[in-house]
Amino acid sequence: MSTRGDRHLWAIQLAKHLAALGARLKTIHLITGIQPRQVQSLFFPDARSIPRGRAPDSAEWYHGANLILRTDACIIGAKYKQLRNQGLTAGESLILAYRSYQAATLPPYRISLDRAFNLVSYIDGIWLAREPTLSILTCSACNCEFIAAVGTVTPPGEACLFCKLVERFHVDHRIQASYPVHPVIDMAEHQLGMLALLHKLNPGAEGNTPNE
Ligand SMILES: [Zn+2]
Incomplete structure (x- = not known):
């Protein structure tokens, strides 16, 4: 990105x-x-056509949200962090993480782009946040990545929300209505918790096993 013109075009x-x-x-x-x-x-x-309504003003909602909303948030947060670690800019990472989320769930989308922006601000300590207050942890049982308050220590073996989601999938119609059993996602994107869910629902259906 060399000239002012390049940067401006990029921003547009x-x-x-x-x-x-x-x-x-x-x-x-x-x-x-x-x-x-x-x-x-x-x-x-x-x-x-301008989007209206109140913007989300903090990320506190995450801690009190239901299982489905927290799962949605984790899909966005984990993907965002993964892309940031690969060197993408925060803006690009947000856009791609939000698209991954849309591909892994069924509309209507429960988390708006503005809500996702709010969430990743607090994961990264940028934009709306002065410092990170949310972090991404990896579940020792299912390897899915989930969001927790910075400094959270989870006892080994404790079920994460993806573990709970898989457990309840067969009996909870709301969960079934929220996520496709065969999400339209890039199979290389093994970080997505939904992929692990897919594997558990259809053992042996796919050759690749998420292992990171
Ligand atoms: Zn888990």
Whole structure:
């Protein structure tokens, strides 16, 4: 990324993807640096199409959310962290993690792009957050990655929310209605907890076993 022009084009491109995913003007502004008014004139020529409503103001909701919402959050958070570790920018990682989430679940999407933005801010200590207050842990039983408050120590062998989800899948219609048994996801993306769920539901159905 050499010139100012390159950086500007890049920011516009990010903004376009974010707008398509339903992000608010302020969210797009915080991620790309483009002024809300300009975002509006570029991507929301019809003012009635601007996303409205209150923005989520903290990540506290995660701790009190139900199993399905927390699973959704973990799919986004784990994917985001994985992409950040691979060297992608925060903006790119958010967009790709949100798309992975959409591919692994069934609409209507319970977590909005703005909510995902809020969540990863607190995982990374950027944008809305001064420091990280959420971290990604790996379950010792199923290897899925899940979100926990920074400093959380889980006793070995304690079931994570993916363990619970798999356990309840067959008896809980809400869970069945929330996730496809064959999620449309890239099989190389073994970090997604849903893939582990798929394996447990269909043992031997796929050749690859998630092992990281
Ligand atoms: Zn687990």
